[in-house]
Amino acid sequence: MMTASLKENLAYFNQQFDGSADFIVRKFQITGTDAALLTLEGLVNKQVIVQGIMNPILHATILEQDPVKKFEYIRDNTLATVDQAEVDTYDAAIQKLMNGFALIAIDGCIRMMAFSVQGFSFRGISEPQNEMTQRGSREGFVEPFLINMSMIRRRMHTPKLKFEIFTVGKESKTNICVCYLRDTVSPEVLSRVKKRIKDLQLNTVLAAGYVSPQIVRKHSHFIFSGVGLSERPDTVCGKINEGRVAIIIDGTPNVLIVPHLFIENFQSFDDYAFRPFYATFTRWLKFFAFFLAVFLPGFYVSATTFHPELLPEELMLKIAQAEATTPFPVMLEAIVIHFLYEIMREAGLRVPQPLSNAVSIVGALVIGETAVSSGLVGAPTLMVIALTATASYVTPTLYGPVTIMRFIFIVVGGTLGFWGLALCLMVMLVNICAEMVYQIPFSAPLSPFKLHSMRDVLVRASWKILSKNIEMVQNMPGSEIKNPDQKGKQV
Amino acid sequence: MQKQYRISAGQLFSILFVNRSVIMLTHNTLLGGGENMVDNILSALLALVLNFVLILPLYFLHRRNPQENVLETGERLVGKPGAILLAVFYGLYFMAIDSYYLSFFQIFLNNIMEPLMPVWLVALAFVAVVCYAAYLGIEAIARTAGFALAIILIGMVWIGVALLPKIQWINYDPFLYNGPKQLFTGTALFLARSTGFSTMALLLPRVSGKKKLKFCIWNTGIYCLMIFLLLGMVGVGGSYLKNQLFPVYTAASLADAGVLERLDVVFITIWVAGLFIQMSTDAYLFMTCLRKVANKKTSRIALPVASLLVAALAVAVTYSLPLQKVFYGVPLLFTITITAAVGIPLVLLIVDLIRKKKRVPEKTQKGEGPA
Numbered sequence: 033m034m035t036a037s038l039k040e041n042l043a044y045f046n047q048q049f050d051g052s053a054d055f056i057v058r059k060f061q062i063t064g065t066d067a068a069l070l071t072l073e074g075l076v077n078k079q080v081i082v083q084g085i086m087n088p089i090l091h092a093t094i095l096e097q098d099p100v101k102k103f104e105y106i107r108d109n110t111l112a113t114v115d116q117a118e119v120d121t122y123d124a125a126i127q128k129l130m131n132g133f134a135l136i137a138i139d140g141c142i143r144m145m146a147f148s149v150q151g152f153s154f155r156g157i158s159e160p161q162n163e164m165t166q167r168g169s170r171e172g173f174v175e176p177f178l179i180n181m182s183m184i185r186r187r188m189h190t191p192k193l194k195f196e197i198f199t200v201g202k203e204s205k206t207n208i209c210v211c212y213l214r215d216t217v218s219p220e221v222l223s224r225v226k227k228r229i230k231d232l233q234l235n236t237v238l239a240a241g242y243v244s245p246q247i248v249r250k251h252s253h254f255i256f257s258g259v260g261l262s263e264r265p266d267t268v269c270g271k272i273n274e275g276r277v278a279i280i281i282d283g284t285p286n287v288l289i290v291p292h293l294f295i296e297n298f299q300s301f302d303d304y305a306f307r308p309f310y311a312t313f314t315r316w317l318k319f320f321a322f323f324l325a326v327f328l329p330g331f332y333v334s335a336t337t338f339h340p341e342l343l344p345e346e347l348m349l350k351i352a353q354a355e356a357t358t359p360f361p362v363m364l365e366a367i368v369i370h371f372l373y374e375i376m377r378e379a380g381l382r383v384p385q386p387l388s389n390a391v392s393i394v395g396a397l398v399i400g401e402t403a404v405s406s407g408l409v410g411a412p413t414l415m416v417i418a419l420t421a422t423a424s425y426v427t428p429t430l431y432g433p434v435t436i437m438r439f440i441f442i443v444v445g446g447t448l449g450f451w452g453l454a455l456c457l458m459v460m461l462v463n464i465c466a467e468m469v470y471q472i473p474f475s476a477p478l479s480p481f482k483l484h485s486m487r488d489v490l491v492r493a494s495w496k497i498l499s500k501n502i503e504m505v506q507n508m509p510g511s512e513i514k515n516p517d518q519k520g521k522q523v
Numbered sequence: 524m525q526k527q528y529r530i531s532a533g534q535l536f537s538i539l540f541v542n543r544s545v546i547m548l549t550h551n552t553l554l555g556g557g558e559n560m561v562d563n564i565l566s567a568l569l570a571l572v573l574n575f576v577l578i579l580p581l582y583f584l585h586r587r588n589p590q591e592n593v594l595e596t597g598e599r600l601v602g603k604p605g606a607i608l609l610a611v612f613y614g615l616y617f618m619a620i621d622s623y624y625l626s627f628f629q630i631f632l633n634n635i636m637e638p639l640m641p642v643w644l645v646a647l648a649f650v651a652v653v654c655y656a657a658y659l660g661i662e663a664i665a666r667t668a669g670f671a672l673a674i675i676l677i678g679m680v681w682i683g684v685a686l687l688p689k690i691q692w693i694n695y696d697p698f699l700y701n702g703p704k705q706l707f708t709g710t711a712l713f714l715a716r717s718t719g720f721s722t723m724a725l726l727l728p729r730v731s732g733k734k735k736l737k738f739c740i741w742n743t744g745i746y747c748l749m750i751f752l753l754l755g756m757v758g759v760g761g762s763y764l765k766n767q768l769f770p771v772y773t774a775a776s777l778a779d780a781g782v783l784e785r786l787d788v789v790f791i792t793i794w795v796a797g798l799f800i801q802m803s804t805d806a807y808l809f810m811t812c813l814r815k816v817a818n819k820k821t822s823r824i825a826l827p828v829a830s831l832l833v834a835a836l837a838v839a840v841t842y843s844l845p846l847q848k849v850f851y852g853v854p855l856l857f858t859i860t861i862t863a864a865v866g867i868p869l870v871l872l873i874v875d876l877i878r879k880k881k882r883v884p885e886k887t888q889k890g891e892g893p894a
Contacts, residue, residue, distance in 0.1 A: 461667045
């Protein structure tokens with residue numbers, strides 16, 4: 033708890049910040065009573081402080097002499113700020129300072145006034161690079177969570193939209209905001225999400241990736257994640273309309289969405305912006321691309337190593353001709369080229385912009401062209417890996433698991449043959465089917481199967497059909513949630 | 524109290540459909556008891572009809588005790604020693620069936636597909652993944668069976684349709700051309716190789732939904748598919764298939780679709796999918812049986828040990844002709860399967876009826892029931 037002595041309070045803050053250059057204390061007097069303004073440089077808007085706080089206080093005619101009454105008079109009659117609060121503990125005061133609030137302390141008053149005067153710089157709203165669309169909005173989330181909240185609020189003009197703020201991270205004390213629609217979310221799912229957030233044992237939370245593994249389950253060996261990620265406010269609004277919970281983390285533009293089912297990796301915002309027949313075509317394109325990305329290299333290695341008779345004769349001859357001149361087995365070639373591609377990809381992410389052209393030239397000419405012409409690798413193998421890599425980006429949310437599985441399938445195909453691939457496929461399927469996300473099967477509604485849900489899974493039905501009875505995630509087949517239907521029952 | 528995992532009727536019969544499709548894929552004339560493969564169509568029809576009769580003991584037993592599986596009913600009726608005996612019998616039965624089907628697959632790989640592939644590697648790979656699936660539970664297996672069912676249906680229809688243009692009517696011999704013996708042997712083989720009823724005996728209490736309707740659809744559907752495939756195979760292969768170890772595979776390799784000059788890759792995929800589901804379900808049911816005699820931890824530890832024994836037996840059968848004669852013989856398998864699927868439920872049903880009849884007269888004497 034704070035004390036009434038301004039000197040003691042300031043001594044505490046000075047000890048805590050230990051002379052940090054961004055901790056600013058401005059001492060002044062309010063009709064003879066000592067007072068101080070505390071801020072953190074870079075987090076506040078000084079113009080608002082001057083116009084909304086300092087000028088009104090310094091120019092006010094305050095007749096009260098008691099410090100507490102003086103505090104209350106200033107709070108109720110003088111200031112022009114909108115968002116203000118009172119704090120009476122050091123922890124709460126420091127938390128407010130860290131969030132861009134300014135504090136006014138008056139000698140003789142145990143409380144401090146906190147004013148929201150954020151003025152820190154942040155990246156402007158722009159189209160998210162990882163989730164581009166052709167017909168959707170060009171706005172993406174940014175780092176400050178308050179702005180992200182406002183972007184969702186602007187799209188969901190309903191008082192049923194609710195935000196709850198938590199603080200996680202012992203050192204970073206990062207703000208996390210849970211967002212949901214009160215009449216669609218399942219209370220069970222919501223309470224579990226809140227509990228998992230409160231139970232987070234982290235020192236710092238600097239990205240969504242810190243939180244996402246622990247939001248679903250503590251120990252998970254599953255390949256695919258049951259937590260969705262989006263940088264688009266329109267996508268998040270669509271998800272919370274289906275009973276999901278969005279988790280906005282301060283400092284990152286990625287918003288987590290739970291529960292996230294496997295089939296959602298093949299749905300994108302553009303699916304709902306185009307006509308049904310084209311949207312269905314692109315949906316199936318994604319399924320096919322996923323299949324290619326995971327299985328094609330393994331199938332190619334298996335077919336060329338163990339089962340050349342499976343390939344059409346002319347294709348088999350061409351591949352045999354190309355591979356006859358290479359010194360390495362096909363499996364090794366596939367692994368090496370795949371590995372080199374991943375190196376190029378990582379380099380492309382981190383290379384400084386002026387050097388990106390040079391890296392592209394090295395990748396294309398040296399590794400691609402020269403490796404084939406020198407006979408180190410076969411052209412068919414290179415083409416297969418290139419096609420696979422391109423197909424991976426059709427479903428970017430699955431890139432990580434697909435990459436690892438691809439390596440596994442290449443090794444299995446090269447050592448065991450086609451039956452090994454089929455067995456590996458079954459292992460992947462059982463891994464997907466075993467996962468439960470907040471008591472909802474991860475593989476729903478494909479398995480357990482629900483015909484009605486196929487209107488937005490295998491096809492994208494027209495809006496006339498989709499707008500009838502929105503499918504809530506807690507109503508998925510196989511869901512173990514009790515009382516899933518929330519219509520009329522508000523949280 | 525341990526959480527009871529529940530599956531839907533659709534999921535149970537997906538598992539059973541997939542399991543029975545493995546029978547279809549591994550069918551051959553040597554085991555079928557004759558050269559006229561067309562007679563297997565009649566065998567399939569007869570097996571279809573007989574299934575509706577043979578299910579009755581289990582059906583009535585389940586109707587009287589819907590919350591109990593056959594082990595729990597056995598424990599209630601014949602006591603703990605009887606339950607242990609039943610658990611051991613069913614556990615060994617499921618493991619033996621796993622060896623049976625795994626050895627078929629190994630023979631296929633060893634003789635036809637990949638002769639250089641070490642058989643022990645195949646066995647170890649399968650038992651490892653099967654143990655993993657069994658540990659994940661029956662719900663995971665049931666959901667995976669849904670995907671496997673789609674793969675198998677698509678694969679079988681694809682093979683069947685690809686075979687249609689190659690059908691030659693001359694390949695169809697008249698039914699019962701060589702007499703009725705093959706009809707009965709084939710029927711016995713179909714019934715002997717089916718673990719469906721034994722699986723139901725343990726899983727029915729955990730199933731929700733319309734079981735009767737789904738049973739009828741399953742029983743009719745699988746045999747219709749079998750008949751469709753047999754018609755295609757015989758029409759294409761004719762007498763050539765009589766000498767094939769795996770005629771369905773041979774037919775698939777003869778089928779072509781566009782640029783794909785052979786469809787045996789489809790055959791391998793659906794076989795592996797079916798075998799995985801079959802073995803995983805059996806492994807899970809083995810753990811269920813073991814929990815009757817030991818605790819959960821022991822059953823989880825015992826599964827990999829039992830799986831290694833399954834692998835060892837499958838490898839031994841693959842290499843030993845005398846063992847194959849015993850193992851693949853219809854009489855032994857038929858006896859064990861009918862005992863597990865029909866005999867034990869029938870005995871338990873009779874005991875349950877007798878015990879309940881005795882209790883009613885006692886109640887009447889005490890004035891607690893109607894005179």
